[in-house]
Amino acid sequence: MSSKPVVPFSEPPYLAGLPSPYYKETHLRWQKACRQFISKHLLEHALEWDTIETLPEHVFQTFAKAGMLLPSLPAPLPVEWLKKLGIHDFLGAVKVEEWDYIHTMIYCDEMARSGLAGPSGSLTTGISFGVPPIIKYGSKQLQERYLPELLTGKKRTCIAITEPEAGSDVANIVTTATKSPCGKYYIVNGAKKWITNGIWADYSTMAVRTGGPGPTGLSLLVVPLKGYPGVTTRRLKVGGQVSAGTTYIELEDVKVPVENLVGVEGMGMKYIMTNFNHERLTIAIGATRQARVALAAATEYILKREAFGKPLVEQPVVRHRLAKAGALLESQWAWVEQFVYQMTQLPKETADIELGGLTAMVKAQSGIVLNECAQCAQLLFGGNGYTKSGQGELIERIYREVPGVRIPGGSEDVMLDLGVRQLVKNFKAKTAALEKSGGSRL
Template sequence: MSSTPIIPFSEPPYLAGLPSPYYKETHLKWQKACRAFIQEHLIEHALEWDTIETLPESVFEEFGKAGMLIPSLPAPLPVEWLKRLGIHELLGVLKVEDFDYIHTMIYCDEMARSGLAGPSGSLTTGISFGVPPILKFGNKQLQERFLPDLLTAKKRTCIAITEPGAGSDVANIATTATKTPDGKHYIINGTKKWITNGIWAELSSMAVRTGGPGPGGLSMVVVPLKGYKGVSMRRLKVGGQISAGTTFIELDDVKVPVENLIGEEGMGMKYIMTNFNHERLTIAIGATRQSRVALASAMEYVLKREAFGKPLIEQPVVRHRLAKCGAMLESQWAWVEQFVYQMTQLPKATADIELGGLTALAKAQAGIVLNECAQCAVLLFGGNGYTKTGQGELAERIYREVPGMRIPGGSEDVLLDLAVRQLVKNFKNKTKAMETPKGLSKL
């Protein structure tokens, strides 16, 4: 519990001294260690680095050396691989085999404490979403070739799914991977767009079309990027999160060994959709912290800013705005906590079915909450909230980042629809399973 009063809405309840059923001693120790490391190596300079649009390469190296990119992977961690590589603990306080999704949530929350998604995203997006397909579906030779360098941050990677003509519509990916006549290589042609971290990545887990149209023709392949023949990349200027290195990739007769195939041909859609669950959950956690930073900064401002002879907090309309957003924020965080706890209790196969649609819904709702909280902050800061420097600089920056939460990982409208369709599908399957076959008696 904090020894001094904290600004309302600035911390989740468990860090504000209120009881919680979710956090064990291992989680609380991890939070303190995370806070100290991330504050020193990222948060102190996050706004400055985001302003110049790129983090120094040394920051990635510091995180990699400390093993502080590994917590961005889905829980449980790849314990056998990490121990082979000499990684037994994280920050000296947490054994890798004890890491669960609550530790993931704490890590993601602390990484977003600056209120900006770009600085943390520039470090973690590649390993968080690019490595899991290799871990989950790659065969032994593929893992042996790539995991040692990726898990120890000697090389950087990314996930390369979206294209100019296929964003959330993954089934319409057009980038082709055609086998050479001798069957030893794929020749890859096409483009990838909005690829976070791509500009720095030596490798990518890429969605390609190895078969006919539709989802059944998709596969995933490890494709070399930076400096590789036939690959050209350029950074894209996006509205927010610019320091995360959003990239446009062109692939012109890029030749890769067939051994770079992840899993089996034609299974790409399944691998991609499974991977989306972790991506959407971590986006939801980060967006909820961004909402908290925006709302708390507005609260701090209205407590001291005077207008019409009294502090803004004395104005009922101001309190009303804060109350509405505060209720949305704390409800969203309570849902995220509940959701993550469920992840620690359910078998992976069950969680994928039961929580898949809800993951999409949690991510979509997190973007909606962020939009409300960021807009509230900008309005309460007034002119300062519309200015790129000064007291409202952070609120203005967060508001610009809102679309970067509502679109990537599956755009909001697509996810809202997906969530309900998945819930209905589960309901119908369970109903069908309960039906008694004709001619059989329940007795």
Template sequence: MPAPLPVDWLKRLGINDILGVKVEDWDYIYTGIYCDEMARSGLSGPGGSLNAGFAFGISPIVKFGSRQLQEKFLPDLLTGKKRGCIAITEPEAGSDVANITTTAVKSADGQHYIVNGTKKWITNGIWSDYTTMAVRTGGPGAAGLSVLVVPLKNHPGVTMRRLKVSGQVTGGTTYIELDDVKVPVSNIVGREGDGMRIIMTNFNHERLVIAIGATRQARVALSAAFSYCLKREAFGKTLMDQPVVRHRLAKAGAELETMWAWVEQILYQLTHLSKEEGDRQLGGLTALAKAKSGMVLNECAQTAVLLFGGNGFTKTGQGELVEAILRDVPGIRIPGGSEDVLLDLSVRQLVKVYQAEEKKLSQSSKI
């Protein structure tokens, strides 16, 4: 969950600490430690299967949901009795959130939304009881979007099937079809038309969590290669004694250490900025960090596989870990906003911040 945690809710549910840390003391530094440790195996499996749905699907209810909505869903979701996920992406609209086509039209009696459409590549969907879903309640474009909490498992009109993906195989990637699904109007998160703002704010946390995990995966891959190069011999000496090998490790290592320093910097800033200032100042940088983490993971994973040679091309044996990490790379570079989209988005958001700050300086100089 984004920090700070919903302390009142957690204490009400009997959750007073997390591994000895008081819930009121939990900040983004602890979030960073947690996400880093969850990826220490080098694989996306633990975090992808256990965390993703909760981390991204519950937050909008906490931040933007009415008291009635929170009372309805948070007791079971925050304690893990029920599972939740986020459902935004569609077959024809992924990073292009403003053009999603899943509709939610009010019933004749005004008591329900009737939801029709499809959602694709939904992490944890197959296991989830509920999803926080982006739907179109109004006209075209971003202004017509809203967010609903939609029941999934065993709910009339909902059909789900597991998708086979190349990496993150334990993430439960799901295709969801919605055929006249009745959802109470009270399940709306915020107000009609608030969807784009809710979704984009939620993305900041998602992208930061992805960047942390990806950077740890990159470290595991490079660490495995480093260890292998110390013992593997070729041409009468270890790989580590070959200048070309040391050069490869140095280039990838420089990218890795730079990336981790940046992640820690963002985590530190988030502990000292208000939520509003954090979103405003760091939204673009977080998008950029997520994009860069995928590039760094790709560099480190490819370096590791190449240095393992044939073992790095094999799904079993000495190189099985780095081979699996390399397959996870697209799952970092595409979900949560694809790389090219985020590179563009980051600069556009930074331009807005720059212009706003420039305007403040101009006004203060006149005073």
């Protein structure tokens, strides 16, 4: 926590001098070390690197050698594997066995302090979403083949779910994986689109159709990418998060050993949905920080910018616009904190059921709030906020990134609908269980 006055909206309340019930000494110690490392190795040049659309390779290597890619994994961490690889703590601030989701939240929040999702996403998206299914569901043999290099950053991976004709509609994925006559290989054919980090990835944890139509026909497969026969990748130009390496992957008769199956054939939909919970929550955390960066920049701007003979902050209409966006921002952050705290208190199986639908909703709401805050900032910056250079450059960039929160990881309307459906499903299940036991609904 800084002793200097904090610009309104620029920091979460716990870093602005206000009390919070969520953060223990281990969290505060981690936040301080985390901010120092990320500021030095990422934030100083984040806008510059995002402008040229690619981070230098040494940035990934610096994070990998320091173990600073691993905090993007879901909590609790794979402690046994990390210790086997000689990884016992992060930056000397927190032991791997002490790690909880509040540490994860702090990491995601700090990584987004540039205001841009691309620079941090270029480093962490692959390991954050591509590795967990191997940890959770992969056989011992599969883990031993891939985890040592993936967890240490010697190799890179990505998660490949989305297809040209199947985005949020995961159940209708059409990429096929058919067993070869000898039974030793899956022959994979199809295409994946909008795959973050795919252009740099050595492997992909990929959703494929091993069975009939619908969700029961889906499986997860570790598919080699870089330089592998039958695999073609090309980078896609997208409106925001441009440095994260969005990729189109084509697969033509790609031979993948059957040992690369993750878990059980036909269980892919369950694995994907569970994996989405972590993805959606981390998107929500990062997007909320992006909204904070935008609103804080707007606050600083209206304090110094003059119009009609006085600073903009003295115009009631300006304060009103800022207040509305600020209320949304702080409400969203309070929900994120509460949500993450609940994850630290519930058993994993319970959290997946009780918080699954809410995860979709908190992710959707983060995009709505980011849109409001980025739009507010752009309007308060005026022409400067619409210019790709100068003092409003970052605001212009953040506003361009809003769809990158509202669409990936499950598009906004689908997420809102999913959230309510899951809540209703849970309510009906609990009601039926209560009636079966002879209890009262009241």
